[in-house]
Amino acid sequence: MGGVMEKARARARAGAGEIPARPRPDAEQDGAARCGGRRPMTITEKILAAHAGRDHVVPGEIVDVELDLVICHEITTPPAIRMMREIGVTRVFDPDRVLVTPDHFVPNKDILTAELSRRLREWVKEQGIPHYFEIGNHGIYAALAPEKGFIRPGMTIICGDSHTTTLGAFGCFAAGVGSTDLAAALATGRLWFRVPESMRIEVRGRLPVGVYAKDLILYVISKIGVDGARYRAMEWAGEAIAALSMEARMTLTNMAAEAGAKSGIVPPDDVTLEYVRQRTDRPFTVYESDPDAGYVECVEVDASTLEPVVALPSLPSNGRFISEVEPVPIDQVYIGSCTNARIEDLREAARILRGRRVAPGVRTIVVPATSGVWRQALAEGLLATFADAGCVVSTPTCGACLGGHMGVLGQGERCLSTTNRNFVGRMGHPGAEVYLASPATAAATAVTGRITDPREFLQ
Amino acid sequence: MNATTTTLRGRARVFARAHINTDEIIPARYLNTADEATLAAHVMEDIDPEFPATVRAGDIIVAGADFGCGSSREHAVWALRGAGVQAVIADSFARIFFRNAINNGFRVIECPGAAAAFQEGDDVVIDLAGGRVCAPGRGIDLAFVPPGEFAERLLAAGGLLPYVAGRVQARTAPNEAAPAGSEAGAAQAPSRAPRTSPARERRAPAGGAGSTPSNALTPEQRSPQEAR
Ligand code: SF4
Numbered sequence: 001m002g003g004v005m006e007k008a009r010a011r012a013r014a015g016a017g018e019i020p021a022r023p024r025p026d027a028e029q030d031g032a033a034r035c036g037g038r039r040p041m042t043i044t045e046k047i048l049a050a051h052a053g054r055d056h057v058v059p060g061e062i063v064d065v066e067l068d069l070v071i072c073h074e075i076t077t078p079p080a081i082r083m084m085r086e087i088g089v090t091r092v093f094d095p096d097r098v099l100v101t102p103d104h105f106v107p108n109k110d111i112l113t114a115e116l117s118r119r120l121r122e123w124v125k126e127q128g129i130p131h132y133f134e135i136g137n138h139g140i141y142a143a144l145a146p147e148k149g150f151i152r153p154g155m156t157i158i159c160g161d162s163h164t165t166t167l168g169a170f171g172c173f174a175a176g177v178g179s180t181d182l183a184a185a186l187a188t189g190r191l192w193f194r195v196p197e198s199m200r201i202e203v204r205g206r207l208p209v210g211v212y213a214k215d216l217i218l219y220v221i222s223k224i225g226v227d228g229a230r231y232r233a234m235e236w237a238g239e240a241i242a243a244l245s246m247e248a249r250m251t252l253t254n255m256a257a258e259a260g261a262k263s264g265i266v267p268p269d270d271v272t273l274e275y276v277r278q279r280t281d282r283p284f285t286v287y288e289s290d291p292d293a294g295y296v297e298c299v300e301v302d303a304s305t306l307e308p309v310v311a312l313p314s315l316p317s318n319g320r321f322i323s324e325v326e327p328v329p330i331d332q333v334y335i336g337s338c339t340n341a342r343i344e345d346l347r348e349a350a351r352i353l354r355g356r357r358v359a360p361g362v363r364t365i366v367v368p369a370t371s372g373v374w375r376q377a378l379a380e381g382l383l384a385t386f387a388d389a390g391c392v393v394s395t396p397t398c399g400a401c402l403g404g405h406m407g408v409l410g411q412g413e414r415c416l417s418t419t420n421r422n423f424v425g426r427m428g429h430p431g432a433e434v435y436l437a438s439p440a441t442a443a444a445t446a447v448t449g450r451i452t453d454p455r456e457f458l459q
Numbered sequence: 460m461n462a463t464t465t466t467l468r469g470r471a472r473v474f475a476r477a478h479i480n481t482d483e484i485i486p487a488r489y490l491n492t493a494d495e496a497t498l499a500a501h502v503m504e505d506i507d508p509e510f511p512a513t514v515r516a517g518d519i520i521v522a523g524a525d526f527g528c529g530s531s532r533e534h535a536v537w538a539l540r541g542a543g544v545q546a547v548i549a550d551s552f553a554r555i556f557f558r559n560a561i562n563n564g565f566r567v568i569e570c571p572g573a574a575a576a577f578q579e580g581d582d583v584v585i586d587l588a589g590g591r592v593c594a595p596g597r598g599i600d601l602a603f604v605p606p607g608e609f610a611e612r613l614l615a616a617g618g619l620l621p622y623v624a625g626r627v628q629a630r631t632a633p634n635e636a637a638p639a640g641s642e643a644g645a646a647q648a649p650s651r652a653p654r655t656s657p658a659r660e661r662r663a664p665a666g667g668a669g670s671t672p673s674n675a676l677t678p679e680q681r682s683p684q685e686a687r
Binding site (some may be wrong): 016058059060061062063064083086088089169178180181183184186189192230231258262 | 531552555556560561562569573601604605606607609613619620621622623624626627628
């Protein structure tokens with residue numbers, strides 16, 4: 001197995017940072033190997049072709065794809081369980097390829113959500129699903145699954161949730177689906193997809209100090225719009241992407257959903273393999289786009305010219321450089337969600353909050369994305385930093401990101417949030433306003449009480 | 460391509476505008492039923508009040524880009540099908556409408572340029588295998604990406620869940636001996652037998668729904684094509 005890993009690493013090393021060489025999956029004669037040298041394909045097309053048992057696929061056609069992982073949370077899974085029962089399905093296709101965690105309203109917020117979690121838990125027992133993460137060991141699924149080593153390059157992954165795109169950061173095809181699709185997937189281990197057109201986002205240069213992956217994705221969405229990647233695979237490339245950690249890459253692919261994309265994907269490199277190798281010894285296949293693969297659109301960005309970005313209410317595409325944003329007063333700062341609540345995000349926020357206090361009257365809520373992140377933050381003293389600064393820290397949950405609990409907004413309140421959606425009513429009252437930004441911008445804003453450029457606190 | 464029906468033919472009903480939303484296909488005030496005939500009595504009425512009365516079984520709607528945008532209601536598909544519309548050809552479809560259509564076994568064809576080319580009442584011929592939409596005698600011949608064999612099987616089955624039900628019944632009939640949940644809550648770290656290629660690992664032939672990786676096939680046994 002180590003041999004497979006080493007070869008995968010060697011392959012990726014050879015191609016890291018530049019247009020990668022054509023992949024030669026060494027494990028077997030598979031679709032990707034057979035397609036080599038025939039018709040150029042993107043990484044997304046190769047993954048779909050291989051999982052459909054095909055030599056090649058073209059954007060626009062419908063393929064029946066074998067799934068490597070189906071992720072379930074308590075909101076969309078109970079309806080899928082009911083649908084499966086209705087059509088006479090008694091067993092999931094393969095309990096080992098199902099990962100389950102309650103995350104949206106945990107710990108149970110009210111009776112309704114308690115019942116959703118209970119049905120999920122009972123189903124897990126009934127089906128003998130081994131990968132279930134109970135409270136205390138839980139997390140927001142899109143952060144939990146990679147952290148626990150379930151996400152490896154080349155996989156196909158679905159979840160009944162639009163931010164499944166996050167997992168494409170590992171060079172996977174990962175897409176959100178509805179409950180009907182989830183039912184079909186859990187029953188058969190397969191699901192149909194229309195092969196998406198790929199668009200390439202090439203990011204040159206390096207992100208300056210105080211500018212993060214969140215600023216980059218908000219900037220890109222401000223340029224292409226909330227429909228700019230409609231049904232496409234958003235494939236990231238370039239020097240700036242190679243320099244990003246896996247956590248930062250997940251922030252990029254997370255918000256593919258806010259550009260209307262079917263999926264987001266970052267081709268695997270050494271950074272990917274290092275992260276994966278530390279968490280699992282299961283083998284995998286690295287796919288890479290052919291140099292002459294077809295893209296419907298290429299967007300070029302020079303990272304070195306970017307500033308921190310804030311998306312104004314009430315669309316994720318309302319991004320502005322912070323120098324152009326009014327320093328409006330803020331009632332609540334929310335540092336959480338599958339977008340920006342991994343350990344690096346908390347470290348960046350703590351860097352600014354350390355030795356400072358949040359401004360009087362600003363409710364600052366920190367919600368680590370997973371129990372692992374929570375424990376790590378405890379070990380590193382970050383939770384103490386937050387508490388000393390006057391923040392509250394909660395157990396991992398989607399919480400206020402979707403207006404669920406743990407920081408729901410009231411009428412006329414303004415929140416600066418590290419989440420991904422600022423639609424009307426998303427975090428609570430329809431009369432509330434949500435600004436989206438990075439954890440550093442959030443921390444700086446918490447300290448001053450007004451939307452603030454984090455670079456003021458970073459030397 | 461082994462589907463028996465490879466050609467569709469019908470009368471064009473043209474809604475050339477882009478972004479026809481699901482509220483226009485079936486207004487929200489009629490969402491209190493899932494009955495297709497009831498919904499059909501109001502299909503498209505906010506764009507063309509005559510449409511519910513003039514639509515005939517087998518008609519083909521030709522529409523502009525982003526057809527079916529807006530709310531994700533499946534009623535839009537049910538209303539069209541209830542009215543006898545056999546297919547919608549559009550320059551492009553809104554994502555959720557497209558998925559709902561296929562999942563409900565309703566034919567949608569994405570064909571850029573269709574809305575500008577066709578006129579109301581044209582005799583439309585769709586070559587499903589060849590990926591062409593034509594109007595004989597009008598010189599219209601447009602290409603589209605054929606949805607492919609799998610989509611045809613899904614459509615023939617009447618949609619995703621009927622298809623899955625048929626498939627699962629066929630698979631589980633001979634042997635239902637799969638052991639039930641004995642490991643719930645146990646493992647966290649992935650520690651099972653390695654699977655070199657999860658994608659192409661064939662499941663156990665019968666009773667496979669309950670199979671675990673202990674059934675994992677050796678590399679020699681793996682096949683790139685799953686037996687259908
Ligand atoms: S954190 Fe927010 S965006 Fe992410 S899965 Fe939860 S509700 Fe959805």
